[in-house]
Amino acid sequence: MESLWTGRGRGALAAAMPRWNPFREPSDLQNNNIIAPGNFEGKYRNDSDVEEIVDLAANSLLNKLIRKSLVESPHNVEVLQRDPTSPLYSVKTFVELHLKPELLQGVYAMGFNRPSKIQETALPMMLADPPQNLIAQSQSGTGKTAAFVLAMLSRVDPLKKFPQCICLSPTFELALQTGEVIEQMGKYCEGVKIVYAIRGNRPLKGTYIDAQIIVGTPGTVMDWCFKLKLIHLEHIRVFVLDEADVMIGVQGYTDHSVRVKRAMPENCQMLLFSATFEDTVWCFAERIVPDPNIIKLKKEEMTLDNILQFYDACANREQKLQALCNIYSTFTIAQAIVFCQTRKTAKWLACEMLKDGHMVELLSGELTVTDRAIIIQRFREGREKVLITTNVCARGIDVQQVSVVVNFDLPLNTDGLIDFETYLHRIGRTGRFGKKGIAITLVEKCCVYMLHDIEEHFGINIKRLNTRNVDEIEKFLPKGNL
Numbered sequence: 001m002e003s004l005w006t007g008r009g010r011g012a013l014a015a016a017m018p019r020w021n022p023f024r025e026p027s028d029l030q031n032n033n034i035i036a037p038g039n040f041e042g043k044y045r046n047d048s049d050v051e052e053i054v055d056l057a058a059n060s061l062l063n064k065l066i067r068k069s070l071v072e073s074p075h076n077v078e079v080l081q082r083d084p085t086s087p088l089y090s091v092k093t094f095v096e097l098h099l100k101p102e103l104l105q106g107v108y109a110m111g112f113n114r115p116s117k118i119q120e121t122a123l124p125m126m127l128a129d130p131p132q133n134l135i136a137q138s139q140s141g142t143g144k145t146a147a148f149v150l151a152m153l154s155r156v157d158p159l160k161k162f163p164q165c166i167c168l169s170p171t172f173e174l175a176l177q178t179g180e181v182i183e184q185m186g187k188y189c190e191g192v193k194i195v196y197a198i199r200g201n202r203p204l205k206g207t208y209i210d211a212q213i214i215v216g217t218p219g220t221v222m223d224w225c226f227k228l229k230l231i232h233l234e235h236i237r238v239f240v241l242d243e244a245d246v247m248i249g250v251q252g253y254t255d256h257s258v259r260v261k262r263a264m265p266e267n268c269q270m271l272l273f274s275a276t277f278e279d280t281v282w283c284f285a286e287r288i289v290p291d292p293n294i295i296k297l298k299k300e301e302m303t304l305d306n307i308l309q310f311y312d313a314c315a316n317r318e319q320k321l322q323a324l325c326n327i328y329s330t331f332t333i334a335q336a337i338v339f340c341q342t343r344k345t346a347k348w349l350a351c352e353m354l355k356d357g358h359m360v361e362l363l364s365g366e367l368t369v370t371d372r373a374i375i376i377q378r379f380r381e382g383r384e385k386v387l388i389t390t391n392v393c394a395r396g397i398d399v400q401q402v403s404v405v406v407n408f409d410l411p412l413n414t415d416g417l418i419d420f421e422t423y424l425h426r427i428g429r430t431g432r433f434g435k436k437g438i439a440i441t442l443v444e445k446c447c448v449y450m451l452h453d454i455e456e457h458f459g460i461n462i463k464r465l466n467t468r469n470v471d472e473i474e475k476f477l478p479k480g481n482l
C-alpha cells in the first residue's frame, strides 16, 4: 500500500494537524504551556459571553482521538432490505467474507478478531455481487469506518492505475483519520495507492491521479474533478459518504457531493454512513443513494432512572460559587463535571475555584481538538477530579466514570427557555451503563420556577439539597460504584 503525497508533501500536512499521541508522558503534558493544568488566564484568552456552539465535526474528531476500542452495543441491528425477498445473511467471522488473503492479513494485524455488530450485517451486503447501495446508521465507534474501508479495499483492482473508490469526509482532519485506517488495513495490499484530496495537498498541474483510492473533502474533490481535471470519475466503483450528519452542517458540501456523484457511472456502489438519522440526513441520503438497503443500530437509550436529581437555590453567582466549593469536598470520592452556559462564566468559575484552593480543570471550545483530547484523557485517567466546561462537552463525548454533574447555569435556548435536550445530555454524562449518579442544578432564586418545567417535561422530581450541609450531600452520593 502506498500513500501518494503530491505538491507540498506529507510533512506539511502532518504539521498542519498535530496528531494526538495518547502515549505522551505527563511531563510532556506539563511542559506544554497550552495544556498545563491551571493557569487559565494564559491559555483561555477568548472568554466570550456568547453561548458555546457545539461543533459536530470537532466532536467527531475528538471522539476518534480519545477512543481506545470498539463501542459495543447491546442492541440488535435493524435492517430494511431493498429486496425483502432476498435472503439476509450475516457473518460471525472475517473468514466467511472470502476476502483477499492480504486484506484479511491487514484486518487481523489491526487486532480485529471478529466483526462488530454493525459489520456482521453490513459487510455481506457491501461485498455482495452485484454491488448494493447501503445507508447505515450507528453510533460513533461501532465500526462503520473499518467496514467501508474493507469494502473499498476489497473492490480495488491494484493492476489498474486509476481512481476506483472515492470517500468523502466532512473535514480535513476526519479525511486524514479515514486515510490512516485505509493505509493500516491495506498495508499488505501490493500496488494499491491512496491519495488525499484535501487542502494543502495540491498535485502538480498536468499530473494525473493514478491512485485507486481517493479520500478527501467534498470541495477539494470537486475542484480536482471539474476545475483541475485531475480525477476521471468514469471508473469509480465505490463512492462513500462518511459522517453524513456532520457533512450536512457544512455549507455547500451536500451540493458538492451530489455533483461529484452525478458524474460517476450509474452502477457505482453508494455507501452512506451517519451516527444519527435526523430528517435532514434522510433527505440528503435519499437524494444521493438510489435504491438503498438500510441498516440501523439503536443508540444506547439515555435514561434518567438511575440519576438522583437535586437543586439548590442561591441569591447570585457568588453564592453559587460558594455552593460549589461546599460540594467540592465530597468530590474526593467522585469525579464531577460542572456545566456553564458561556466560556466567560466557565473561565471565571475555574479561576475562582483555583483561588479558593480547589484543583479543577477547564475545557472550552476555544482549545484545539488535540488539546481538548489531552484534557479529557487526563480527566478520564482521574488526574483531575473536577472538569469545568461549557456545552461543548454536553453530548457525544464519553467519560464513563463521572458520578456527579453540576449545572452551574441552567441550560437555556435562544428564547431564554429551558433547553431540555441539553439538560438531558448534560446530566446523561453521569449514571452511564446503569451506574448511579447525581445531578445538582444551582439556580438563582428568581429562576426556581424553571425547574418545574424540567420536572414536568421529564416526569421527575428534583429535590432541594442544602449545599451548606456537607453531611446531607454525602448521604446522597452513590456508594460502592464510583
Ligand SMILES: Nc1ncnc2c1ncn2[C@@H]1O[C@H](COP(=O)(O)OP(=O)(O)OP(=O)(O)O)[C@@H](O)[C@H]1O
Residues within 6 Å of the ligand: 060, 063, 064, 067, 068, 069, 070, 071, 111, 112, 113, 114, 115, 116, 119, 138, 139, 140, 141, 142, 143, 144, 145, 146, 147, 275
Ligand atoms: N471488528 C472490530 N474488532 C475490533 N475493533 C474494531 C473492529 N472494528 C473497528 N474496530 C475499532 O473500533 C474503533 C471504532 O471503529 P470505527 O472508527 O470503525 O467506528 P465508527 O463507527 O466509524 O466511528 P466514528 O463514527 O466515530 O467514525 C476503532 O478503534 C477501530 O479500530
